[in-house]
Amino acid sequence: AQSVTQLGSHVSVSEGALVLLRCNYSSSVPPYLFWYVQYPNQGLQLLLKYTSAATLVKGINGFEAEFKKSETSFHLTKPSAHMSDAAEYFCAVSFRTGTASKLTFGTGTRLQVTL
Amino acid sequence: DAGVTQSPTHLIKTRGQQVTLRCSPKSGHDTVSWYQQALGQGPQFIFQYYEEEERQRGNFPDRFSGHQFPNYSSELNVNALLLGDSALYLCASSLKPLASGNTIYFGEGSWLTVV
Numbered sequence: 001a002q003s004v005t006q007l008g009s010h011v012s013v014s015e016g017a018l019v020l021l022r023c024n025y026s027s028s029v030p031p032y033l034f035w036y037v038q039y040p041n042q043g044l045q046l047l048l049k050y051t052s053a054a055t056l057v058k059g060i061n062g063f064e065a066e067f068k069k070s071e072t073s074f075h076l077t078k079p080s081a082h083m084s085d086a087a088e089y090f091c092a093v094s095f096r097t098g099t100a101s102k103l104t105f106g107t108g109t110r111l112q113v114t115l
Numbered sequence: 116d117a118g119v120t121q122s123p124t125h126l127i128k129t130r131g132q133q134v135t136l137r138c139s140p141k142s143g144h145d146t147v148s149w150y151q152q153a154l155g156q157g158p159q160f161i162f163q164y165y166e167e168e169e170r171q172r173g174n175f176p177d178r179f180s181g182h183q184f185p186n187y188s189s190e191l192n193v194n195a196l197l198l199g200d201s202a203l204y205l206c207a208s209s210l211k212p213l214a215s216g217n218t219i220y221f222g223e224g225s226w227l228t229v230v
Contacts, residue, residue: 036221043119043205044158044221090157102148102171103207103219105157 002027004093006106014114019063019078021109023091026072031093033074034103035065038088047089050074061085086113117142119222121206127228128196136191136225140208147189148219149181150205158205164189165211193227201229 007022025031032051036044048059055067065076074091088110092103120139128134140147146165150158160173164183178194187208193200203224209217 034219043223044207046218046220049218092157102160102163102173103150103158104160107157108155 002031002093002095002104004091004104004106006089006091006109008109009107010110010112012112012114013081015083016080019076019081019085019111021076021089021091021111023065023074023076023106024072025074025091025093027093027095029095030067030069031095033065033067034092034094035059035063035074035076036090036092036105038090038108040087044090047076081111081113083113083115086111119206119208119220121204121222121225123225124223125226125228127230129230130196130198132196133192133194134196134227136193136204136206136227137188138190138206138208138222139188140206141220144208144210144220145187146209146211147183147187148207148209149189149191150207150221151175152203152205152224154202161191196229198229201227203227 003026005024034049035047038044047063048057050057050067058064063078088108090108091106094101118141122137148163149161152158161175162172163170167183180192183189205224206222207219209219
């Protein structure tokens with residue numbers, strides 16, 4: 001079955017440190033890949049998406065992600081964490097099958113940023 | 116340009132009751148999907164509507180039903196509510212079913228508590 005796995009339900013970094021949130025997918029063909037952020041008591045906001053153009057995707061708020069087919073990964077990074085980055089991050093995939101599709105989400109990673 | 120709007124934002128229902136949640140898609144979007152997000156979990160796909168028809172459905176019982184109107188807005192209905200239906204219900208909109216990696220935008224969600 002096609003799926004997405006986020007390693008680490010909680011990640012804590014110091015302000016100014018590198019942020020690395022991990023996402024791996026399982027699929028026989030490269031899917032579309034997304035990262036969403038969810039702030040407390042809010043909906044989901046798209047950070048970035050991969051749709052088979054450049055493998056390094058730049059998103060909003062200084063985040064970027066690299067698609068690595070050989071590793072079936074799409075890890076999210078940010079060079080320097082800010083306190084405002086504290087939130088829940090979800091990796092999601094959709095698959096190029098049929099004319100209708102859906103997003104399959106990982107279980108999420110809660111990012112904590114400390115002083 | 117209004118984004119995806121949902122109503123109501125919060126509601127409390129009793130077991131066995133029925134609930135209707137409403138969604139207006141982002142301007143120009145014609146495809147609406149519904150997701151259920153239980154506390155501490157990633158969103159789970161319920162179903163997707165396009166051209167007023169249910170196009171794809173996730174693993175949810177028939178108690179969950181929906182409708183799309185000619186103006187592309189949508190309703191989610193849940194009958195015979197169970198305590199386990201307590202969750203954040205997210206509406207998402209996009210342009211055409213996601214066959215080409217179109218961006219999916221989410222609303223702020225409707226918090227349903229079943230007591």
